[in-house]
Amino acid sequence: MSETATRIDIFKTYKLYVGGKFPRSESGRVYEVTDTKGQWLANAPLGTRKDARDAVVAARAAVKGWSGTTAYNRGQVLYRVAEMLQGRREQFAAEVAAAEGVGAKRAAALVDAAVDRWVWYAGWTDKVAQVAGGANPVAGPFFNLSVPEPTGVVGVLAPRAGQGFSLLGLVSVVAPAIATGNTVVVAAAERAPLPALSLGEVLATSDLPGGVVNLLSGRTADIAPTLASHQDVNALDLAGAIDPEGPGAAAALEAAAADTLKRVVRPAADPSAEDWTAAPGTGRLLSFLETKTVWHPMGI
Amino acid sequence: MAKTKKTETETGTGQPVRAGSLFAYAPAPESPAAAGEIATGYGHFIGGEFVDSSGSQALKTVNPATEQVLAEFAQGTEEDVDRAVRAARKAFADWSALPGSERAKYLFRIARIVQERSRELAVLESLDNGKPIRETRDVDLPLVAAHFFYYAGWADKLDFAGWGPNPRPLGVAAQVIPWNFPLLMLAWKIAPALATGNTVVLKPAETTPLTALRFAEICRQAGLPEGVVNIVTGDGRTGAALTAHPDVNKVAFTGSTPVGRAIAKQLAGTRTKLGLELGGKAxxxxxxxxxxxxxxxxxxxxxxxxxxxxxxxxxxxxxxxxxxxxxxxxxxxxxxxxxxxxxxxxxxxxxxxxxxxxxxxxxxxxxxxxxxxxxxxxxxxxxxxxxxxxxxxxxxxxxxxxxxxxxxxxxxxxxxxxxxxxxxxxxxxxxxxxxxxxxxxxxxxxxxxxxxxxxxxxxxxxxxxxxxxPTSPFGGYKESGYGREGGRHGLEAYLDV
Amino acid sequence: MSTLAANAPGAAGGGLSDVAASEATLRRFLHGLPGVDQVGLESRAATLGTRSIKTTAKAFAIDLAISMIDLTTLEGADTAGKVRSLCAKGLHPDPTDRSVPQVAAICVYPDMVATAKEALRGSGVQVASVATAFPSGRAGLPVKLADTAEAVAAGADEIDMVIDRGAFLSGRYLEVFETIKAVKAACERPDGTSAHLKVIFETGELQTYDNVRRASWLAMIAGADFIKTSTGKVAVNATQPVTLLMLEAVRDFRAATGVQVGVKPAGGIRTTKDAMKYLVMVNETLGDDWLSPHWFRFGASSLLNDLLMQRQKLSTGRYSGPDYVTVD
The missing domain is CATH 3.40.309.10 (Aldehyde Dehydrogenase; Chain A, domain 2)
Structure with a gap:
């Protein structure tokens, strides 16, 4: 036994996060993930159309329970995610630094911002209905109330560019969707999926019911069109649809989504210029809500 | 008197009541003349004027209760649509720069004129659409006026609508409406669009263009600036040309799910905002x-x-x-x-x-x-x-x-x-x-x-x-469309938020 | 209500007397009737009120309305002279036009029945008498029965009784039921015939439409020949929605039991336009079977003159004025 021998690190096997479990891709295949300088970081599962299909099934199954959970409880769960993420700050800082090619200090700040974003949306869960809904003073003897409800299953193309895209950007598109009771199937940033796959580990230990968030790594051009055309997906967030053409381009995905009239959030005009550290506002929070208006007569 | 007498023995268990034949209502027709003068032929309303189509094709609108032709109207061409969009674009700068309180006054004027002319509009709507005068008189027209009143009041209060200070209009709105509530759907579309500072090009349905064309006259009576409201008539081809026009910033469509789906595909990859109010099976x-x-x-x-x-x-x-x-x-x-x-x-x-x-x-x-x-x-x-x-x-x-x-x-x-x-x-x-x-x-x-x-x-x-x-948001889940019309929610469709 | 059809038809109260076997069964039955949505009911009545009754339909309806009037005087100041004058008016509403039908009945207090009976003898116009401590109903049962018996003995063809609204509102349904039954018995004449019994609910005091529907069924099961809205002595009298609800009740009661019951809105119906709206409701809710004075009445006084003026307008084309109809 040599006293000078260095310890061999344990590599992490990255897996998908679907239905609260960590499956390998049904394809059994992986692809290489590198840092911004091309250095190999890890192998990520090559999620396929069938993985996307399974994830939609898991997401749909989770809708009833998650949307039926009290807003207060959803807030607690989202806050728990923030707690868990904070506890693994260093790990995520390293992954973000490698994914985005930023320095350690900047990466840590982006992780902190991601933690804070969970906290921001945790607080929104039981307030959004008051902001987005309300009583309508109709001209008649009726009680009339508009309430926002989750749209259902949201397909999310995680950001693939912009400041802080790999974790903060991801959180900025996932958290608002689930805060209001939707469930999501996320196509992680194809070239930088590791923070997303690690986030699955955080979510799995945060009292978040299985299936509420499903994370897939793989080719966006495979996964995104599957989500866009899937008849049991209600909405699409195309934040990461930056391909100028081909099946993963925003126009193609939006056109496919039109077949079932999915609600679509288009990518920014210039996704690479997007600053995910900017205050998010309520845009995404309100995008995956349906307004239901209920009338009832008032009489004796 | 004798014929109203009946003996008490004429009853029986479970005997259903019969629709009355004793008390038959004599005809109580509203006068078609109350609809005002219907021209034999109509062009479009563009830039504040009634203009001829660039094309020569005319369509006919018939009274569905008699199959008699009420009027001919223009089949809008791509050139007509372009002309209308350009007129709306030209009007947008001044209209959107107008203080909200001033825009509001135009909408209040329109609401009042609709009320004043409600009998005329109700009769015209019944003639062109076939719906009973009881409904146009008691439902459609009161709601049309109410919609303009409601959104008029929003025009100078947009800072408080929930999207932060000074929310901006989108620009030119292309609006395609159905034949089932012609004037009411026009009101649902035009009132919030104008209140928020947009200008519009509206295409009424090809079986019911008359009240929209009459509404153009109301815009003139109200002194609405030229080009703020433009009406282009025609069938689905005209509608497709309008929704596909590259210089519109907003498309609002009410109609069938298949057409809504086609419009959504048409606009995929653009920055045009889309609102759809489609079919249902409630x-x-x-x-x-x-x-x-x-x-x-x-x-x-x-x-x-x-x-x-x-x-x-x-x-x-x-x-x-x-x-x-x-x-x-x-x-x-x-x-x-x-x-x-x-x-x-x-x-x-x-x-x-x-x-x-x-x-x-x-x-x-x-x-x-x-x-x-x-x-x-x-x-x-x-x-x-x-x-x-x-x-x-x-x-x-x-x-x-x-x-x-x-x-x-x-x-x-x-x-x-x-x-x-x-x-x-x-x-x-x-x-x-x-x-x-x-x-x-x-x-x-x-x-x-x-x-x-x-x-x-x-x-x-x-x-x-x-x-x-007008205060109550309306719109669908799933394939019934997206976006809401009515209420505070209805403003969002016409704001850059 | 479909279960009710199993009951024997034709019997008094439509064979439903067993539901009044006890306070508990009666309450269960009445509270098991379908609810009434106020807004929906009022909206339906308002829509029917928009019917446009013109020309021949209007002429028919005016005469029908006149023939359905219970021409009423129920004042402390009533005298024999006043009652005789009203009877003359009821017999020949328009002295200048003998084609005007006579009214259905003259409605008076019990002590005026004999006078009215004499004035109307042989005419076919009925004498209706209010009874049972009208209008409040606040008296013991013996007094109510004596009140009724006196009116019947004096020749009343019809008795307009009031229910004890206090008993009804405090849930003593069986007491109300038994009172109606007892008054019905008091309507019997020595010859075995019976004065027709109208039961007044004073719907303005019952407050809710659910109560009106319950009161309607309660009275019909107890043997009412007519159900009537109001005394005309309180703030809220007949309204179109409350009458529509009662029309629905008699419709359903006949469907369930085979027994047809009449309806009488009373109080506040003053214009031809109002009367048209009521007749439209009868027409579209019940049809021909109820479009006769046997089954529908207006409890009114000033309505008659407005109908006469409108009738004159229809026949002459000129608008009439109050000096061209008689004051009685």
């Missing part, structure tokens, strides 16, 4: 503890209002099995009192089907209902010889798999299905790609809320149906 759910007489009225109002040409019509009656017989007896009795005929008669309940094409579609789907084994029933009623008519019709024994339970008929045809438990009612109600509206009838408050929470529909009417108000 469930009207009646529990055995419902206020039955009012439920019957609600069912009738739900499906026979406006000849069933209503996207949110309660076209699927889901009735709890334990009350099915009683409810259907009452419903049939009530349907027997519906007065079908001359839309201009003040006592008409059900008017003419809007067009030959729509009549053919209703006829075809009703035939499919029979072929698939559902039982068809309609009250005896005499239909006029000319014009497009369809008896108020009921299908019983309908299952979820029947076409008449799935497809939007857009006519006075009610499909009756049954359920046993609240959960089954929800499951059947939601088992459709549509999600526009739903009805619930029960005296139990907690069950109403339980049901309302689970129904996937944008409007839920509990112990009422087909109620509309």
């Amino acid at each position: 469930a009207n759910i009646v529990f055995d503890d419902a206020p039955l007489d009012q439920a019957v009225e609600g069912i009738v109002n739900g499906i026979f209002f406006n000849q069933g040409h209503v996207c949110c019509a309660g076209s699927r009656l889901l009735v709890q099995e334990s009350v099915q017989d009683e409810l259907l007896d009452a419903l049939k009795r009530r349907m027997g009192t519906l007065r079908v005929g001359d839309p201009l008669d003040k006592n008409t309940d059900v008017g003419a089907i809007n067009s030959a094409a729509q009549l053919a579609r209703i006829t075809e789907l009703a035939a499919a209902g029979e072929q698939e084994g559902a039982e068809r029933w309609a009250p005896e009623c005499e239909l006029p010889g000319a014009g497009y008519w369809f008896r108020p019709t009921l299908f019983t024994g309908v299952s979820q798999a029947h076409r008449i339970a799935r497809e939007e008929i857009f006519g006075p045809v009610l499909s009756v299905l049954t359920f046993r438990t609240p959960a089954e009612a929800v499951e059947k109600a939601n088992n459709t790609p549509y999600g526009l509206s739903a009805g619930i009838w029960t005296e139990k408050g907690s069950r109403i809320l339980w049901m309302a929470n689970r129904l996937r529909a944008g409007v839920v009417w509990a112990n009422t149906f087909n109620k509309f108000d």
Whole structure:
């Protein structure tokens, strides 16, 4: 036994996060993930159309329970995610630094911002209905109330560019969707999926019911069109649809989504210029809500 | 006197009441002349003027109750559309820069003029559309004025609408509206667009262009700046040219789901904001503890209002099995009192089907209902010889798999299905790609809320149906479209937020 | 209600007397009737109120309305002279036009029955008498029965009784039921015939439409020949929605039992336009079977002159004025 021998690190096997479990891709295949300088970081599962299909099934199954959970409880769960993420700050800082090619200090700040974003949306869960809904003073003897409800299953193309895209950007598109009771199937940033796959580990230990968030790594051009055309997906967030053409381009995905009239959030005009550290506002929070208006007569 | 005498012995168990024949209402027609002068031919309204089309094709609009041609109007060409969009673009800078309080005054003026001219507009609408004067007079026109009043008030209060200070308009809005509520849909589209500082190009439906063209006159009376409202007439080709125009910033469409889907595809990859209000196949759910007489009225109002040409019509009656017989007896009795005929008669309940094409579609789907084994029933009623008519019709024994339970008929045809438990009612109600509206009838408050929470529909009417108000957001879930019209929510469709 | 059809038809109260076997069964039955949604009911009544009744239909309806009037005087100041004058008016509402039908009945207090009976003898116009401590109903049963018996003995063809609204509102349904039954018995004449019994609910005091529907069924089961809205002595009298609800009740009662019951809105119906709206409701809710004075009445006084003026307008084309109809 040599006293000078260095310890061999344990590599992490990255897996998908679907239905609260960590499956390998049904394809059994992986692809290489590198840092911004091309250095190999890890192998990520090559999620396929069938993985996307399974994830939609898991997401749909989770809708009833998650949307039926009290807003207060959803807030607690989202806050728990923030707690868990904070506890693994260093790990995520390293992954973000490698994914985005930023320095350690900047990466840590982006992780902190991601933690804070969970906290921001945790607080929104039981307030959004008051902001987005309300009583309508109709001209008649009726009680009339508009309430926002989750749209259902949201397909999310995680950001693939912009400041802080790999974790903060991801959180900025996932958290608002689930805060209001939707469930999501996320196509992680194809070239930088590791923070997303690690986030699955955080979510799995945060009292978040299985299936509420499903994370897939793989080719966006495979996964995104599957989500866009899937008849049991209600909405699409195309934040990461930056391909100028081909099946993963925003126009193609939006056109496919039109077949079932999915609600679509288009990518920014210039996704690479997007600053995910900017205050998010309520845009995404309100995008995956349906307004239901209920009338009832008032009489004796 | 003698003929009103009856002896007390003429009664019997379970004897149904009969529709009256003693007390027959004499015709009470509204005067067609009240519609004002209808020109023999119309061009478009662009840049504040009535202009001729660049093309030579003219379409005809007929009175569906008589099949007589009311007027010819222009088939808008791409060039016409472009001209209108350019006029709207030109007007946008000044209109959007106008203080909200000033924009508001124009909208208030329009609301007032609509009220002043409401009889004229009601009669014109009934002539062109075929809907009963009772509805245009008591429903359409009051709501049109109310919509302009409501959104007028928003024009200088947008800072407080929930999207932060100084929310910006989008620009030029392309608006394509259907034939079932021609002027009301125009109001739903134009009022919020103008209040928020947009300018519009609106295309009315090709079977009902007249009230939109008359509205253009109202814009002139109100002194609305040129180009703020432009009306281009024509069929679906004109609509497609308008929604595809590269210089529009917003497309608002109300109509069928297939056309809405095509527009959504057309706009994929652009930055044009889209709002869609599409079809529906609403469930009207009646529990055995419902206020039955009012439920019957609600069912009738739900499906026979406006000849069933209503996207949110309660076209699927889901009735709890334990009350099915009683409810259907009452419903049939009530349907027997519906007065079908001359839309201009003040006592008409059900008017003419809007067009030959729509009549053919209703006829075809009703035939499919029979072929698939559902039982068809309609009250005896005499239909006029000319014009497009369809008896108020009921299908019983309908299952979820029947076409008449799935497809939007857009006519006075009610499909009756049954359920046993609240959960089954929800499951059947939601088992459709549509999600526009739903009805619930029960005296139990907690069950109403339980049901309302689970129904996937944008409007839920509990112990009422087909109620509309400018303050109340309207719009669908799923394939019934997206975006809301009405209320504070309706502003979002025309703001860059 | 479909279960009711199993009961024997034709019997008094439609064979439903067993539901009044006890306070508990009666309460269960009445509270098991379908609820009434106020907004929906009022909206339906308002829509029917928009019917446009013109020309021949209007002429028919005016005469029908006149023939359905219970021409009423119920004042402390009533005298024999006043009652005789009213009877003369009821017999020949328009002295200048003998084609005008006579009214259905003259409605008076019990002590005026004999006077009215004498004035109307042989005419076919009925004498209706209010009874049972009208209008409040606040008296013991013996007094109510004596009140009724006196009116019947004096020749009343019809008795307009009031229910004890206090008993009804405090849930003592059986007491109300038994009182109606007892008054019905007091309507019997020595020859075995019976004065027709109208039961007044004073719907303005019952407050809710659910109560009106319950009161309607209660009275019909107890043997009422007519159900009547109001005394005309309180703030809220007949309204179109409350009358529509009662029309629905008699419709359903006949469907369930085979027994036909009449309806009488009373109080506040003053214009031809109002009367047209009521007749439209009867027509579209009940049809021909109730379009006769046997089954529908207006409790009114000033309505008659307005109907006469409108009738004159229809026949002459000129608008009439109050000096061209008689004051009685």
